[in-house]
Amino acid sequence: METTKRTITGGIYLVIDPAKGEEIVMPVLQQAIAGGVEVIQIWNHWLPGQLKRPLIEKIGACAQGHDIPVLINEDWRLLQNTRLDGVHFDNEPDLAVIRKELARPFIAGITCGNDLQKVRWAIDNGLDYISFCSMFPSGSAGSCELVAVSTVQEARLLTSMPIFLAGGITPHNLSALAATHMDGVAVIGGIMKAADPQQSTQAYKQALQQLKQL
16 A cells, blocks of 8 residues: 555546456556556446456556556545555545545545536645546547536636546647646547557657647
8 A cells, every 4th residue: 555645747647447357458558558648547437246456456556667646436445455546536525534534645636527616626625636528529428518628728727736638539639729728638548449559648648748839
């Protein structure tokens, strides 16, 4: 179990679908790491009866060798006695209770939409980053609403914490989000379903770097 807290500053944030199974997840993860992914989140999407902790430990061991933080989506209790670095919330939790129960440093982030109240909540509760979903129509984004560029711009005026954008983003349409001044991009299918996950990760990184140079 980690006793120190890693930091998140931006970059390519890979969301892994654990329901795909270890045989698919681990090779994709290894290729994404080789491509330069900076953050990993394990989506709260498991098969019935699937053993969670063994896969979490394998993902954590692979990522920590490269000092990449690994977060779990929603199920914060899995931070107990695992390699996980933190948790990504879909909705505002009772952070005081969670922090008391875990009694160790952990990274916390939350998905935001067009309601800036959620952004203010994240600021007030000392979260480490926020992620906006969905910037473009996306099957992976599920029930996420479409977020206006102006919403992200307003959020940037409110906070200096890292801002990630998610939902239908590709290396080719990323330039349309230049005005948001975001710090990173969260990706599921663009890497998980890619024929070459390493090359896809590199393409996202290159597009993001070019955007930051504008």
